[in-house]
Amino acid sequence: MMVFVTGLFAFLFYAATAILLAGVASKITQYWRTPSPLKIPTTPAPKTRSAVVFRMGRELVFFETLYRSDKWTWFFGWMFHLGLFLVLARHLRYFTEPVWGWVAQLQPLGKYGAFAMVGGLIGLWARRLLVDRVRYISRPSDHLMLALLVGIAGSGLIISYITYTDIVAVKAFFLGLMRIDWGYLQTLPADIVLIAHLMLAIALMAVFPFSKLLHAPGIFFSPTLNQVDDARERRHLAPWASKLDASRKK
Amino acid sequence: MVDFEKPELRETPVVPSIKPGVMSHLASHVAKPKIQEPLGYPGELVDNWEQAAVDKLGELKGKYRSLQVFLDSCVFCGACTDKCHYFLGSADPKNMPVARQELLRSVYRRYYTLPGKWFPKLVGARDMNREVLDEWYSYFYQCSECRRCAVFCPLGIDTAEIAMAAREIMDSVGRGQKYSNEVIGKVFKFGNNLGLAVRAVADTLASLEEDVEEETGVKVRFPLDEEGAEVLLMAPSADFFAEPHVDGLIGYGKVFHQAGISWTFSSHAAEGGNFGLFIGSYDNMRRVAVRVREAALDLGVKRIVFGECGHAWRVAYSFLNTLAGPFDFLDPRYPVPQHICEVTYDLMKRGVLKFDKSQNDHMVLTFHDSCNVARASGMGDLADGQFTIPREIIKATCNHFVEMSPSTIRGATFCCGAGGGTLTDELMEIRTRGAVPRMGALQHVTDKHGVTHMVSICAICKSQFSKIMPYFDFDAEMSMGVHQLVSNAIILDKRD
Numbered sequence: 092m093m094v095f096v097t098g099l100f101a102f103l104f105y106a107a108t109a110i111l112l113a114g115v116a117s118k119i120t121q122y123w124r125t126p127s128p129l130k131i132p133t134t135p136a137p138k139t140r141s142a143v144v145f146r147m148g149r150e151l152v153f154f155e156t157l158y159r160s161d162k163w164t165w166f167f168g169w170m171f172h173l174g175l176f177l178v179l180a181r182h183l184r185y186f187t188e189p190v191w192g193w194v195a196q197l198q199p200l201g202k203y204g205a206f207a208m209v210g211g212l213i214g215l216w217a218r219r220l221l222v223d224r225v226r227y228i229s230r231p232s233d234h235l236m237l238a239l240l241v242g243i244a245g246s247g248l249i250i251s252y253i254t255y256t257d258i259v260a261v262k263a264f265f266l267g268l269m270r271i272d273w274g275y276l277q278t279l280p281a282d283i284v285l286i287a288h289l290m291l292a293i294a295l296m297a298v299f300p301f302s303k304l305l306h307a308p309g310i311f312f313s314p315t316l317n318q319v320d321d322a323r324e325r326r327h328l329a330p331w332a333s334k335l336d337a338s339r340k341k
Numbered sequence: 342m343v344d345f346e347k348p349e350l351r352e353t354p355v356v357p358s359i360k361p362g363v364m365s366h367l368a369s370h371v372a373k374p375k376i377q378e379p380l381g382y383p384g385e386l387v388d389n390w391e392q393a394a395v396d397k398l399g400e401l402k403g404k405y406r407s408l409q410v411f412l413d414s415c416v417f418c419g420a421c422t423d424k425c426h427y428f429l430g431s432a433d434p435k436n437m438p439v440a441r442q443e444l445l446r447s448v449y450r451r452y453y454t455l456p457g458k459w460f461p462k463l464v465g466a467r468d469m470n471r472e473v474l475d476e477w478y479s480y481f482y483q484c485s486e487c488r489r490c491a492v493f494c495p496l497g498i499d500t501a502e503i504a505m506a507a508r509e510i511m512d513s514v515g516r517g518q519k520y521s522n523e524v525i526g527k528v529f530k531f532g533n534n535l536g537l538a539v540r541a542v543a544d545t546l547a548s549l550e551e552d553v554e555e556e557t558g559v560k561v562r563f564p565l566d567e568e569g570a571e572v573l574l575m576a577p578s579a580d581f582f583a584e585p586h587v588d589g590l591i592g593y594g595k596v597f598h599q600a601g602i603s604w605t606f607s608s609h610a611a612e613g614g615n616f617g618l619f620i621g622s623y624d625n626m627r628r629v630a631v632r633v634r635e636a637a638l639d640l641g642v643k644r645i646v647f648g649e650c651g652h653a654w655r656v657a658y659s660f661l662n663t664l665a666g667p668f669d670f671l672d673p674r675y676p677v678p679q680h681i682c683e684v685t686y687d688l689m690k691r692g693v694l695k696f697d698k699s700q701n702d703h704m705v706l707t708f709h710d711s712c713n714v715a716r717a718s719g720m721g722d723l724a725d726g727q728f729t730i731p732r733e734i735i736k737a738t739c740n741h742f743v744e745m746s747p748s749t750i751r752g753a754t755f756c757c758g759a760g761g762g763t764l765t766d767e768l769m770e771i772r773t774r775g776a777v778p779r780m781g782a783l784q785h786v787t788d789k790h791g792v793t794h795m796v797s798i799c800a801i802c803k804s805q806f807s808k809i810m811p812y813f814d815f816d817a818e819m820s821m822g823v824h825q826l827v828s829n830a831i832i833l834d835k836r837d
Contacts, residue, residue, distance in 0.1 A: 118413070125406040128623060130659045131499065133492045134716045134752040135724055150495070157495035160420040168418065168495075218419065223359050225419035227434045228443065230465040232456070233417050301456050306496055309414035314407045315497035320719055322659045323676045326666045331404060332623065339631060341638050 097279045100289060101268055107296040114300020115308060122312040126329035136320035143319055150316060164218065171211025171240075177204030178247070185258075185265045202251065208244040212237055236302065239295055246288035256282045345770060348430065350813065352746050352785035354778040356423040357432035364433040368479045369768055372517035379526045380625055383515035390514040391469045395452045397510045402449070404623075407502045412449045414496045415439060421490040421500075426755045427483055430774030435480050438490035438500040444477055445507045474516065481507040482518055483771050486619065486761035487712035492752055501761070505621025508762075512620055520765035524616045528629050533578040533612035539565075542611050545581050553591055559833045561591075561598040564605040566640065572597065572604035573637050575613035575657070575678070576648030577800035585821045586803055589649050592824025593681055595831050600688050604646070607636035613653035614800070618660075619762035630656065630664035633678075643671055645678040649822050651711035651799030652760065654680055658718035682798060683720050685827060686730045689737055696830040701739035704794045706826070707786050708735060708744070709779065709806075710754035711799035725751070731798055731823050738830040743790045749782040757797070759805035773809050780813045787815075798823050 137143045149155040154172070157165040181201030184190045216237045219229045250256050263277035279285070298304070311317065328336075349355070374384025387393055402409040421438040423429070428436040435441060443465065450457030450466040457466035467473055486501035511517065527536040546563040553561045564570065574597075580590040597604045610632040617626025637645055645668070647657045657678045662668065668677040676683070688694045708731060720726035728751045735742055749755050758775030759768075786792040797803060797820070806820035 122406060122410055125403060125409050127406045128404065129663060131407060131502070131717070133488060133497060133499065134727075136719060138724060154495055156493065156497075157418070157420055160424070160493040160495065161418075164418050164420050215418075222419065224356075224422035224434065224437060225417075227359055227361075228417050228419060228422065228437065228439050230417070231462070232460075232464045235463070298456075301454060303414070303416045306414040306416050309410050310496050312406060312410045313414065313497035314410070315491055315499050320724075322662055323678075326662045328663055329404075332663070335624075335627060339634075341631075341635050 093278050093281050096281075096286065097264065097276060100264075100279060100286075100293075101273075101276055103290075103293045104268060105271075107293045111296040111299050115305075118300055118305055119308050122308070126331065127314045127318070128329035128332045130318055130320070130322040130327050131314050132318040132320045133315040136318075138320050140319055143317055147311070147316060150310065164215070167211045167214030167218070169211075170207045171215065174204040174207030174209075174211060174244075177201045178208060178244070185262045186269060188262075188266055205244050205248045205251070209241060209248065212241050212244065216241075232302070236304075239291060239298075243288065243291045243295060246284055246291065249284050250282075250288060254282070254284050256280050256285045261285065345774065347812075348777050350777070350781040350784040352782060353748050354429045354781055356429065359434040359437075360432040361434055364427075364431050364436060364483060364771060364774075365476075365479060367483065367768065367771055368475075369482045369763075369765055370519040371478075372519040372522045376519060376522045376526055377512070377515065377517050379529055380512070380517070380522055380622070382512045382517055382522075386515040390474075393514045394469050394474070394510050395448070397513045398445075398449060398506070399453065401506050401509060402453075405502070405506065407499065408506050411442070411498045411502055412446055415442060415446065415498055416496070418495065421494055421498075424490045424493045425500075426487075426489070426758060426778045427485070427771055427775045430758075430777035431771065435476075436483060438494075438498075441480055441484060441500055442498070442503045444473070444480055445503050448473060474511070477507050477511060478516060481511070482763065482768070484761060485712065485756045485759065485763050485775070487756035488716040489712065489753070489756065492716055504761070505619075507621075508619070509621040512622065518620070518762060521616045521619050521762040524614075525620070525625055525629065528612055528616075528632075532607075532609050532632070534614050534616065535578045535581075537578060537581065537611070539608040539611075542581060542606070542608060546606070549587070549591060549594070553594070557833055559598070559835055561594045561833070563590075563594050564603075565611075566608050567603070567605040568640050570603045570605035570640060570642055572602055572644045572646050573610075573633075573640060573642040574604050574606055574646050574648060574681075575610065575633060575653065576606070577614045577650035577653055578612045579800040579804060580648055581611075583800075583804065584807070585818070585825055586649075586800055588828055589822030589824040592822070592826075592828030592831070593648055595828055595833060596681070596685050596688065596694065596824070599831060599833055600693050605640060605642070607640060609639065610636040613647050613650045613657070615653060615656040616762065618652055618656050626656065626660070627664045630661055633661065634665040634668070637668075638670065644675050645671065646681055646684055647678050648681050649798040649800065649824060651713035651801060653800075654798075655713035655717040658720075680720050680730075682730050682734060682823060683726075685734055685824070686721070689734065695832045696738045696827075697832055698738060698740050698830055700829040701826055702741070704739065705741040705743065705790060705792045706735060706739055706794050706796055707742070707783070707792045708732060708750070709757065709795050709797040709802060710750050711797050711802050712754060712756045712760055714798060715752055715754045728752075731796075734823055735796060735826060738826040743786055743792060745782040745786050749778060755779045755782070757799070757802040757805040758809065760799075760801050764801050764805060772805060773812055776805070776809050776813070780810075780815070783815070784813070794819050794821050796821055796823055796826065
């Protein structure tokens with residue numbers, strides 16, 4: 092039985108990874124290739140490239156604009172993302188042997204990451220249900236995405252604190268998986284919570300390039316945030332727009 | 342005047358509970374074929390317009406990274422939902438930025454994403470149909486493209502970009518807005534937004550010279566089409582005759598006179614505004630902008646200066662070099678183009694201009710930051726020059742200046758309620774509702790500090806305020822321009 096499940100999961104992980112990588116790569120390519128014909132940075136608009144990097148850095152690390160915009164959404168959103176970062180970093184130990192030094196050091200802190208994730212998600216979900224404006228804009232898929240993330244974080248917490256699982260076997264499975272050779276594949280533990288946890292993670296990977304999770308690569312390409320405010324100093328011209336100059340009389 | 346339950350004016354607006362459909366009855370007048378065609382658009386809805394609209398969306402998202410990225414990136418966090426003045430004043434949830442974007446995004450999802458094709462209900466995807474088109478037409482023209490939502494969006498999503506794309510799509514299938522498109526047509530035909538003939542402009546300027554000489558005893562000139570002048574001045578055409586705009590124009594003239602800078606208007610481009618921006622049409626915006634280049638070359642000027650007009654300054658500061666550059670034939674010592682406030686500020690700092698502040702002692706002033714200046718352009722070398730330079734001029738020309746609530750000024754300023762192609766009578770209800778946040782902030786400073794006048798540097802703001810202020814029991818004449826203050830206070834030398 093677990094041999095079959097292991098084979099199925101190996102296949103699904105490969106498929107989900109392929110969808111995730113190919114999907115995100117194709118979106119990034121699309122964003123990269125689409126020109127920005129006009130300068131549209133928003134206030135406070137940075138005047139130099141390094142100031143843009145500093146601005147983007149503050150957005151990525153602190154969610155600066157969201158903080159100015161809505162304190163509760165910032166609090167829950169930032170808590171969730173910070174938790175997610177810690178959890179993802181902590182999970183690197185399943186894919187590396189020997190485990191990298193900083194990942195090992197992060198382990199104790201990373202354990203709390205899942206609590207932050209769940210706490211943040213519940214807060215965000217509560218806003219979706221309780222604030223009439225946010226309820227109005229929420230689609231079924233927005234609730235489903237929250238359910239999926241709560242399911243992943245929740246099942247992870249159950250494994251960590253209640254049911255436990257054979258994490259040595261789990262790690263052996265992933266290390267085997269990464270060699271891309273059926274001969275190295277190790278059997279997964281027969282653990283229903285673990286199976287659910289992995290299944291949900293696979294679902295998240297597969298929907299990533301087709302969902303609002305595209306905000307992760309998208310923010311880097313947001314012209315309002317990544318442009319330098321130097322339109323008067325340097326002529327900014329998209330390839331399709333430069334062709335129009337030829338039709339000019341003067 | 343419009344009839345709706347007048348909201349309580351507060352220093353900072355109260356976020357209302359949503360009232361779906363409150364503004365769904367409102368739509369601007371549709372452009373007739375004779376207005377559409379000179380802009381290169383079909384006169385009426387084309388055959389198979391549904392597909393044509395979907396195709397146009399595909400084309401635009403391939404030309405504008407902003408559109409493609411913004412359509413994908415929204416996480417529906419709701420941070421923007423209480424930021425739009427039109428939502429705050431109307432409570433219609435479709436005036437929340439994210440919901441306004443969703444009008445277009447739902448169609449994008451249906452035709453350009455897998456989940457939208459496979460599970461439309463789950464992800465909120467909609468077919469392009471008549472109902473959707475009507476909704477677009479109503480609500481995308483209830484947006485002033487002021488970008489307040491954009492500065493509060495954690496992903497930088499700018500509803501203005503979405504509204505402009507939707508308007509361009511509608512225009513391309515034959516559904517245009519009469520107000521904006523008629524104005525653009527007049528620019529092509531007459532050289533200015535108001536359709537003023539050259540004779541009328543010349544007569545107005547001549548009579549201004551007489552008026553100013555009569556009042557001050559100084560012969561301040563207001564030249565038109567003077568070859569070899571140093572500066573080409575691009576003012577909004579409202580400055581030629583509308584109140585209080587014309588008093589600002591007199592101010593520009595006095596500044597140039599006192600500084601000894603020769604300048605001229607151009608009849609070919611007697612208009613600083615560029616409504617091509619409002620309808621998201623690169624082609625029309627470019628056509629309007631190229632007139633500035635032609636006028637500058639024809640007249641052989643060395644500098645281009647823009648008058649007090651918010652969206653004109655956005656196009657000038659952020660886009661003119663792109664649309665009509667390079668301007669290597671102008672004097673490289675000055676930025677191209679310059680704002681009249683930059684010119685005045687610079688002269689003031691160098692001691693060329695002297696003011697008698699007491700001339701403005703009968704007023705207590707506050708400053709309304711115009712959206713396009715505040716959030717879509719800059720001034721001077723400093724990052725916040727568009728906020729500090731006009732204020733420095735105001736403070737140099739009057740003794741009594743107070744600020745409105747910090748959450749309603751500078752980058753967080755509220756739109757006057759009539760920008761982006763909404764300054765038309767049939768939209769009076771949303772214009773009035775949209776002014777509620779600004780009027781609330783103003784009410785507070787009039788009560789607390791006895792403010793008598795609100796200064797702005799935008800022709801649309803000035804027109805809108807003069808029109809809607811009486812509804813809020815303010816005097817229409819409370820609205821004025823920065824260069825009106827300059828005009829009052831400037832000390833002119835008695836020379837020719």
